[in-house]
Amino acid sequence: MSQNTRPSLRQLEHHDAFIERHIGPNDAEIAHMLGVVGQPSLEALTDAIVPASIKSAAPLALPSPLTEVEALAKIRAIAGRNQVFRSFIGQGYYGTHTPNVILRNILENPAWYTAYTPYQAEISQGRMEALINFQTLCADLTGMEIANASLLDEGTAAAEAMTLAKRSSKSKSDIFFVSRGVHPQTLELLKTRAEPLGIVLQIGDDSEAAGVDAFGVLLQYPNTYGQISDYAALADAVHARGGLVAVASDLLALTLIAAPGEWGADIVVGNSQRFGVPFGFGGPHAAFMACRDAYKRSMPGRLIGVSVDAEGKPAYRLTLQTREQHIRREKATSNICTAQVLLAVMASMYAVYHGPDGLRRIAARVHRCSAMLAAALRKAGITVGPDFFDTLHVVGVDAEAIHAKAEAARINLRRIDAGSLGISLDETVTREDLVALAALFGADPGDLDALDAATPDALPAGLRRTTPFLQHPVFNTHHSEHELLRYMRALADKDLAMDRTMIPLGSCTMKLNATAEMIxxxxxxxxxxxxxxxxxxxxxxxxxxxxxxxxxxxxxxxxxxxxxxxxxxxxxxxxxxxxxxxxxxxxxxxxxxxxxxxxxxxxxxxxxxxxxxxxxxxxxxxxxxxxxxxxxxxxxxxxxxxxxxxxxxxxxxxxxxxxxxxxxxxxxxxxxxxxxxxxxxxxxxxxxxxxxxxxxxxxxxxxxxxxxxxxxxxxxxxxxxxxxxxxxxxxxxxxxxxxxxxxxxxxxxxxxxxxxxxxxxxxMGASGLRKATQVALLNANYIAKRLAPHYETLYTGRNGLVAHECILDLRPLKDATGVSAEDVAKRLIDFGFHAPTLSFPVAGTLMVEPTESESQHELDRFIDAMIEIREEIRAIADGKLDREDNPLKHAPHTATMVCGSEWRHAYPRELAAFPLATLRQQKYWPPVARVDNVYGDKNIMCACIPVDAYKETADA
Missing domain, CATH: 3.40.640.10 (Type I PLP-dependent aspartate aminotransferase-like (Major domain))
Incomplete structure (x- = not known):
């Protein structure tokens, strides 16, 4: 290599840049695709697509891109400026141990974190099984008949409960009564949500609620100060006035205290954070809503239901109302679109791993520690509130002096006022913590085992839980790490996420989530x-x-x-x-x-x-x-x-x-x-x-x-x-x-x-972000151009180009052959692809957004699949394939179908399973055949499938 041709240090360093790993096509592929689209450069393509009236004149004023090593070092230094104290603040957020098997194989696993919303049921069976476990967990512990999966946080879930009560109660009142014992952040959320809707919030003591003519009441159980109260009589009084009772509760507490559904609650909300999801400075955490069966069709959020597939086997699916805002628009009762699926999956696996006995054991230990600390404080003359699960309300103290001592000991307590504070224990509490907490008040618990033996529980006798929960085998099987690991792997194997294939969804931008970003x-x-x-x-x-x-x-x-x-x-x-x-x-x-x-x-x-x-x-x-x-x-x-x-x-x-x-x-x-x-x-x-x-x-x-x-x-x-x-x-x-x-x-x-x-x-830096946008435009136009002889692009802009997504119009094909956009979506599963966005924003179309992260190879693989599907549609039009008995109408094809002893179709098995030769080397097999949505809407079932159902299917 001569001195003149040797690359410079700056050029060599450029090859360590992240940009080339985020953007799928390399420069040669970009040049090739530009040629197909008919543009000489990315800048020319940008000028041809983007109106001059909105184009930015100057580049982004952002620093130059860093390498992964440099960026991780920089954010490591930022993280180091946080101080991790022992936090016993509570107020809806608790320390928890994330089981390492869940940390590594769910939270840090792209098979789970790169998956999309399960609108395509057949390639989402694994994550939907995990979510139906979450629904069962929430319904069982709350004593309700149905639960969703999931809501954003406890405060917004309480606001959704308020509006659900408003539209479901028999009361004509505009008043929603809220207990003073509700968490402060929830009160703030309710104020925000209520006023624009004309709902009048009345905040008061629990004792006042029975005398208020309200359409609904919100209680906290245990309340924000830790106290557990018997609300059965209050619930009866609210019902007598035609109102509904909503309860914000704690799932771990409900393993030991009576379920709200047992004493009259109609709606129960809360947060599953303490089931293995870290504090995270406030989120993300999966909230939940559970309610009586009568309100299931008015329930906001996503609800996983059970239907059957084309072979008559049980199959999971999203129920109809989970996209109600797209159907009812301004008449929708909620704008919820995003859930907290990944966190709900973590919480559900925490429950699967520990099972009912394990959860009771964790809760009992938390409560024993709380009772022992209360006893030690009382022995030292400190006043602690009665009837609690894990939270002590300490009153009559110099709170600021104690907070100062706590800070010196790297401990956080809850600030309430000058004379009181809160201490919330959790599963991470240790014996050493108990000694340190007591010392802040000048108390000495002495021998902890002796204190334990001498201290009674602090749960109200009439509110101890006696009903069983989590009896389904899924919560009583996977308690060893081997078993849980294999269960989670089996679920992930049922699904298509971005670790297997591009997900070309319009308006959803399923791009690379780089490992360095996640660390x-x-x-x-x-x-x-x-x-x-x-x-x-x-x-x-x-x-x-x-x-x-x-x-x-x-x-x-x-x-x-x-x-x-x-x-x-x-x-x-x-x-x-x-x-x-x-x-x-x-x-x-x-x-x-x-x-x-x-x-x-x-x-x-x-x-x-x-x-x-x-x-x-x-x-x-x-x-x-x-x-x-x-x-x-x-x-x-x-x-x-x-x-x-x-x-x-x-x-x-x-x-x-x-x-x-x-x-x-x-x-x-x-x-x-x-x-x-x-x-x-x-x-x-x-x-x-x-x-x-x-x-x-x-x-x-x-x-x-x-x-x-x-x-x-x-x-x-x-x-x-x-x-x-x-x-x-x-x-x-x-x-x-x-x-x-x-x-x-x-x-x-x-x-x-x-x-x-x-x-x-x-x-990415300024240059990388701009190039990413330009390649996103290029990739979409490359797909539209390559597919133009086979599918019409419904809308184009200036110069016949699209933006970052294109809508393929399949309506003429349906008119000619009976093949619908849904048939094409399901057939793509046989090719190992997640479908584009189906019938939005135009019914009978597919909206494709490839993003900048997909290489030309992956784009061509998708294009080849779409062209092959178009050839099958032509074969139907030409009479070579039957109009009803063809691979599109019966897609997707499971391994069981293809390998069965009997083949009932007029087209060959080989066409069903391997429509392209490349699929013989790598093949995704969907776990279920096409799911029957109508059956699921008519027969709503949203809990774990009884084991007998699988047995009956196997015997059939």
């Missing part, structure tokens, strides 16, 4: 921080959060960001609340009309309804673009009342519309604000900034554009980004003064997964 999440400096830890202990988190907020400000062109919303729908809600509060601050409370194009995501109208806004739907033209003249007409008609417009950009149809600046001008001219849904931000980062073209507010999806993985349907983070005039109206914090309250139970939402997005932006 910091489980570091104790991030995972083991209580959300109410003092500010001095969270300097690292503050640096990380402030830094990420500024990164997002730069990427979007807005002025301020709140990271509190813990889902995209929560971010929408926060943005609309900011607009509502802004208008009110100017004396424009009458502005309540929200314009929403008919192509919008279903969560948009649902969120507007939750803010008390009236939704006015505007039209789209024949090309799928929003109808600017219809927007102008509506803005003029409702000029005095116009609050906002909600648009998605690029559009839900996958196109950069030309008139977005003009739309902003029209809405502003009539006094409204512009909300831009950030679902498609993956087509904008580094190329255009919504905050600079006239938009006032956006939510972003960190679980899409910024690489937080979907985890089978959650966790998510939906930051709200705003221009300066809306910044004062971002979500408030617990105990803070703010015109808008909290929208999530923790000040920074799902804080423990924010390192993922921080790492992504740090690793």
């Amino acid at each position: 910091p999440v489980t570091w104790p400096e991030f995972a083991n921080i209580h959300p109410l830890a003092p500010a001095a202990q969270i300097r690292g988190y503050k640096e990380l959060i402030d830094g990420l907020e500024q990164m997002l400000v730069e990427c979007t062109g807005y002025d301020a960001v709140s990271l509190q919303p813990n889902s995209g729908a929560q971010g929408e809600y926060a943005g609309l609340l900011a607009i509502r509060a802004y208008h009110r601050s100017r004396g424009d409370a009458h502005r309540d009309v929200c314009l929403i194009p008919e192509s919008a995501h279903g969560t948009n109208p649902a969120s507007a309804q939750m803010c008390g806004m009236q939704v006015v739907v505007t039209k789209c033209d024949a090309n799928g673009n929003v109808d600017v003249e219809d927007i102008r007409r509506a803005a003029e008609k409702y000029s005095e009342r116009l609050a906002a417009i909600m648009i998605t950009y690029p559009s839900t149809h996958g196109v950069f519309e030309e008139d977005v600046v003009r739309i902003c001008e029209i809405v502003h001219a009539h006094g409204g604000q512009v909300y831009t849904d950030g679902a498609n931000m993956n087509a904008l980062v580094g190329v255009a900034k919504p905050g600079k073209w006239g938009s006032d507010v956006s939510h972003l999806n960190l679980h899409k554009t910024f690489c937080i993985p979907h985890g089978g349907g959650g966790p998510g983070v939906g930051p709200c980004a705003v221009k300066a005039h809306l910044a004062p109206f971002l979500p408030g914090t617990l105990g803070g003064e703010n015109p808008v309250g909290m929208v999530s139970a923790a000040n920074f939402g799902s804080a423990s997964i924010l390192p993922i997005s921080w790492m992504y932006v740090t690793l």
Whole structure:
């Protein structure tokens, strides 16, 4: 190698850059694909697609990209600025031991964390079995008949319980009574949610509730101070008035105390965090809602149900109402879209691993330690409240002096007031902790074994649990690590996640979730921080959060960001609340009309309804673009009342519309604000900034554009980004003064997964983020161009190009052959692919978004599958395959079907199983045949399948 041709040090270092590992196609593949699309360069492609009126003139003002080694070292230093104290703060958050087998094989396993929401049932059987275990766990422990899987956090779950009670109770009252014993963050959430809906909150002592004419009552059991009360008589009184009783409870406590369903509760909510999910500075954690069977069709969130497949075997599926916001839109009762699937799976596996006896044993140990500490304090003359499970309410003390001692001992206690404090124990408490805690009060517990023998339990005698729970074999089988490991592996093997294949879902951006981005999440400096830890202990988190907020400000062109919303729908809600509060601050409370194009995501109208806004739907033209003249007409008609417009950009149809600046001008001219849904931000980062073209507010999806993985349907983070005039109206914090309250139970939402997005932006830098956007545009146009001879792309923008996704129109094929978009989606499973988005935003279509992370090889593999499927459709049209008995109508094909002794179809087994030769080397076999959705909707069953059902199937 000559001196002139030898690469420089800088060039050699460039090859260590993360960018080339995140972006799938290499430079040669990019050049080839540009040739197919007909563009000379990525810059030329960008100019051909993106309207000049919105393009950013300058590159992003972000640092140069770092290598993985450099970025991990930098975030390690940030993590080191956090201080991990022993936290006994409680208030809904508790220390827990994550079993290592679950930590490594669920939380840190891409087979679980890169999976998508289980809308395609046949390739989601494993994660749905884990979720139905979660539902069974929650229903059993609460004494309810049905539970969902899952909600975002306890505070928002309580707010959902409030609205469920409102629409389900017989009472005509607008009052919702809330016990003072409810956790403070839950009270804040209820205030935020109630006021726009015209619900009147009445907060009072438990003793007052029976005398209030309310549509519902919310109780905490045990309450925020730890006390366990008998609410049976109160429940009877509420029911007599036509109201419903909602209860926020603790799953671990319910292993020892009577289930709320036994004494009259109608709805039970709570958090499963202490079932093996770390503090994480507040999240993500899987909340739950359980209720009586009568309310199942009104229940918000996702519900896993049992149906049968085409072979008559049991199969799991999502029930109908779990996408109700897409069906009912502004009449939806909830805007919930993201769940907390990955965390619900962890909690369910914690219960599977420990089983009912193990859970009782953990709870009993926590309670014994709590009772012993209370006895030691009382012996020293300290007053401790009665009737508790794990939380001591200590009164009549110099709280500040004790907190100072605790801080010196690296211990956190709950701050209540100057004369009282709280101590919440958990499964991590040790004998040494008991001695140290007692010493803070000048108490000496002495011989702990003697203290244990002399101390009675503190559970009320009449409220001890006597009913069994978790009797299903799944909770009584997998208690050794070998057994649990194999069970989790067996479930993962049933599913398709991104560790096996691309997931080309439109509007969902299933891109690489790099291992380096994931590593910091489980570091104790991030995972083991209580959300109410003092500010001095969270300097690292503050640096990380402030830094990420500024990164997002730069990427979007807005002025301020709140990271509190813990889902995209929560971010929408926060943005609309900011607009509502802004208008009110100017004396424009009458502005309540929200314009929403008919192509919008279903969560948009649902969120507007939750803010008390009236939704006015505007039209789209024949090309799928929003109808600017219809927007102008509506803005003029409702000029005095116009609050906002909600648009998605690029559009839900996958196109950069030309008139977005003009739309902003029209809405502003009539006094409204512009909300831009950030679902498609993956087509904008580094190329255009919504905050600079006239938009006032956006939510972003960190679980899409910024690489937080979907985890089978959650966790998510939906930051709200705003221009300066809306910044004062971002979500408030617990105990803070703010015109808008909290929208999530923790000040920074799902804080423990924010390192993922921080790492992504740090690793990519300004140049990498822009290139990622450009390659996302290229990959989508490459697919559209290659498939053009076989499938029509429904909508295109300027120069016949699409944005980062394309909609393939299968409606003409159905008219000609009877083959539907769903048939194609199911046939793709036989090729080892997760289907694109089915029938959204247009019925009878597939919306494809390949993202920048997929290589040309993977894109071609998908294209080959789609072309082969098109050939099968042509064979049906030509009469070579039967119109009803063909591989598409009977897809997917299981190994059992193909290997059975009898083959009933007119097409060969080989075509069913191996439609492409490459599948002979690597083949995914779906665990079930096509699932019968209609059967499942008519026969709703949402708990673990009895073992007898499998036996009957095997015998059949």
